[in-house]
Amino acid sequence: MTTAATPVRKATPPSAPAAGARVKRPGLGKRLELALLLGPALLVFVGFVLVPIGIAGFYSLFKWNGFGPLDDFIGFDNYVDAFSGTVFQGAIVHNLIIAGLSIVVQLPLSIGLAMLLNRKLRGRAVLRALVFAPYVLSEAITAVIWVLMLQPGGFADQVLKGAGLGGLVHQWLADPGIVLYTLFAVITWKYVGFGIILLLAGLQGVPAELREAAALDGASAWQTTRHVVLPLLGPTIRIWIFLSVIGSLQLFDVVWIMTLGGPANASTTMATYLVDHGFKRYEFGFGSAVAVILFVICFVFALLYQRFALRRDTEGALTRMVG
Amino acid sequence: MRSRRFGLSMGYLAAIVVLGVTVVPLLFVVLGGFRTNAQINSAPAGLPGPWVTDNYASVLGSGAFWTFLGNSALVAVIATAVAVGLGSMAGYALSRYHFKGREALYTLFTLGLLFPLTVATLPLYLWLRQLGMLETFWGVAIPEAAFSLPVTIVILRPFMHAIPGELEDAAVLDGATRLGFFWRILLPLSAPALTTVGVLAFVTSWNAYLLPLLVFNDSAHFTLPLGVATFQSQYSQDTARVLAFTALSMIPALAFFVLAERRIVGGLTGSVKG
Numbered sequence: 001m002t003t004a005a006t007p008v009r010k011a012t013p014p015s016a017p018a019a020g021a022r023v024k025r026p027g028l029g030k031r032l033e034l035a036l037l038l039g040p041a042l043l044v045f046v047g048f049v050l051v052p053i054g055i056a057g058f059y060s061l062f063k064w065n066g067f068g069p070l071d072d073f074i075g076f077d078n079y080v081d082a083f084s085g086t087v088f089q090g091a092i093v094h095n096l097i098i099a100g101l102s103i104v105v106q107l108p109l110s111i112g113l114a115m116l117l118n119r120k121l122r123g124r125a126v127l128r129a130l131v132f133a134p135y136v137l138s139e140a141i142t143a144v145i146w147v148l149m150l151q152p153g154g155f156a157d158q159v160l161k162g163a164g165l166g167g168l169v170h171q172w173l174a175d176p177g178i179v180l181y182t183l184f185a186v187i188t189w190k191y192v193g194f195g196i197i198l199l200l201a202g203l204q205g206v207p208a209e210l211r212e213a214a215a216l217d218g219a220s221a222w223q224t225t226r227h228v229v230l231p232l233l234g235p236t237i238r239i240w241i242f243l244s245v246i247g248s249l250q251l252f253d254v255v256w257i258m259t260l261g262g263p264a265n266a267s268t269t270m271a272t273y274l275v276d277h278g279f280k281r282y283e284f285g286f287g288s289a290v291a292v293i294l295f296v297i298c299f300v301f302a303l304l305y306q307r308f309a310l311r312r313d314t315e316g317a318l319t320r321m322v323g
Numbered sequence: 324m325r326s327r328r329f330g331l332s333m334g335y336l337a338a339i340v341v342l343g344v345t346v347v348p349l350l351f352v353v354l355g356g357f358r359t360n361a362q363i364n365s366a367p368a369g370l371p372g373p374w375v376t377d378n379y380a381s382v383l384g385s386g387a388f389w390t391f392l393g394n395s396a397l398v399a400v401i402a403t404a405v406a407v408g409l410g411s412m413a414g415y416a417l418s419r420y421h422f423k424g425r426e427a428l429y430t431l432f433t434l435g436l437l438f439p440l441t442v443a444t445l446p447l448y449l450w451l452r453q454l455g456m457l458e459t460f461w462g463v464a465i466p467e468a469a470f471s472l473p474v475t476i477v478i479l480r481p482f483m484h485a486i487p488g489e490l491e492d493a494a495v496l497d498g499a500t501r502l503g504f505f506w507r508i509l510l511p512l513s514a515p516a517l518t519t520v521g522v523l524a525f526v527t528s529w530n531a532y533l534l535p536l537l538v539f540n541d542s543a544h545f546t547l548p549l550g551v552a553t554f555q556s557q558y559s560q561d562t563a564r565v566l567a568f569t570a571l572s573m574i575p576a577l578a579f580f581v582l583a584e585r586r587i588v589g590g591l592t593g594s595v596k597g
Contacts (some may be wrong), residue, residue, distance in 0.1 A: 051450070138530035
């Protein structure tokens with residue numbers, strides 16, 4: 001539309017390009033405007049997002065504590081060290097377990113609850129708002145709430161005992177065999193409302209006529225759900241999985257506040273490992289290598305996911321992810 | 324008919340379970356703040372009896388809470404203003420100007436959606452140290468705005484693109500420059516989308532923990548999430564006070580959510596209309 005309007009415009013602004021300038025070629029005025037409009041955003045974005053990530057790649061090739069001269073080039077040794085260390089291997093496994101559990105537990109839970117809540121219940125609006133409440137709290141506040149709830153002999157334990165389930169009581173955050181699942185439960189508490197809201201929005205898009213038609217054809221409730229509703233929720237589910245896996249891979253706040261990755265590294269994630277080595281032990285080179293690994297894992301997952309899963313929804317799904 | 328009623332009662336049952344699981348922890352915190360440590364120790368899941376207001380009073384009177392609150396607000400306002408300001412300018416350029424490399428630039432910004440802040444923290448920290456931005460609110464707000472820019476632009480560009488070109492032509496005929504059109508017509512028309520991206524940027528910044536953790540050492544600069552976590556580990560013996568502190572910290576987020584619910588949910592669900 002700009003092209004069509006340009007001849008008109010050319011006459012109006014005082015800074016119009018000299019007569020005879022080609023329409024397609026941006027004039028000086030337009031270029032100045034573009035620079036003015038795009039410059040600040042680019043400066044901030046490149047300066048504080050792209051450059052730091054690029055620099056991480058550079059630092060990762062050095063043994064460096066973040067303070068002295070950057071002169072101990074060691075090539076890919078940091079990467080080799082990271083991958084050959086059992087703690088980091090464990091961290092990757094922990095991230096994958098959380099991601100896997102999200103898909104196996106949180107997703108069906110969210111779908112089921114969204115379908116149940118999609119009825120014309122009284123007070124539905126209030127209900128939705130309350131279900132969403134944990135999602136708006138910061139992860140830090142969430143973590144503190146649950147640290148307090150899960151104290152040995154505390155609220156959670158007393159409720160379990162009161163319900164006759166005293167045998168379930170555990171050292172929720174101190175038992176290496178349990179801690180990761182405790183953290184997963186906390187994360188589920190915080191994020192399940194997000195899934196429900198997304199899926200409820202998706203369900204709004206399922207025309208009632210379709211269900212009625214299926215029911216008229218003699219389909220059971222389960223068959224209707226399986227063959228009509230779920231396929232139509234496909235795009236929502238695929239986006240949910242994407243966001244959930246990326247979030248699981250970057251898990252930090254809740255873990256750091258609740259366990260610092262302990263006990264005995266039983267809940268270390270890639271991100272807590274990165275912060276621990278980078279900022280607590282001043283291994284900036286090594287920490288950068290971990291950051292690059294985390295980045296590559298997220299990036300490869302995102303590309304593959306877009307290629308094989310999201311592509312079915314829309315062309316250029318990456319851009320539609322939030323738009 | 325019978326199965327419909329059955330479905331409805333299952334719906335109510337689910338609603339009650341979900342509500343319980345969601346709300347009980349929040350109630351535990353709020354009510355816990357009205358109890359004494361002795362009460363909490365003897366009956367962790369009990370109700371206040373008698374109700375005690377000392378914990379809340381001491382938190383509200385200590386100043387630390389207000390400092391954290393003010394810092395969070397300041398950082399979030401700066402981050403939101405920068406993200407929305409720069410994002411809307413870039414969104415305008417990317418949606419209504421024709422120039423070489425426009426799509427490449429847009430792709431560059433969208434790629435930012437995949438860059439987690441965690442990955443960039445180490446160099447970002449060094450970068451901020453070099454720029455002398457450690458212990459400053461800008462040091463947290465600007466990077467947070469930078470990481471909010473991709474979402475902002477990705478939401479704003481299609482919105483601005485959809486505004487009819489005739490409006491622009493008319494404005495130009497009336498003597499407006501392109502920048503005048505942007506300022507006087509496009510921005511006001513984009514208000515719904517601007518509110519959505521503003522709310523998202525604000526909430527992201529308000530809830531951020533990692534970046535403030537690295538940038539701020541001085542507790543006078545702490546934001547609320549950082550303050551809550553620190554307070555909890557500092558006063559771990561004084562559970563009642565930690566509960567009161569946490570309960571008060573939840574209020575701004577929940578209140579903001581009540582005010583901006585449509586924008587938050589709309590911004591998130593708008594994401595999956597595909």
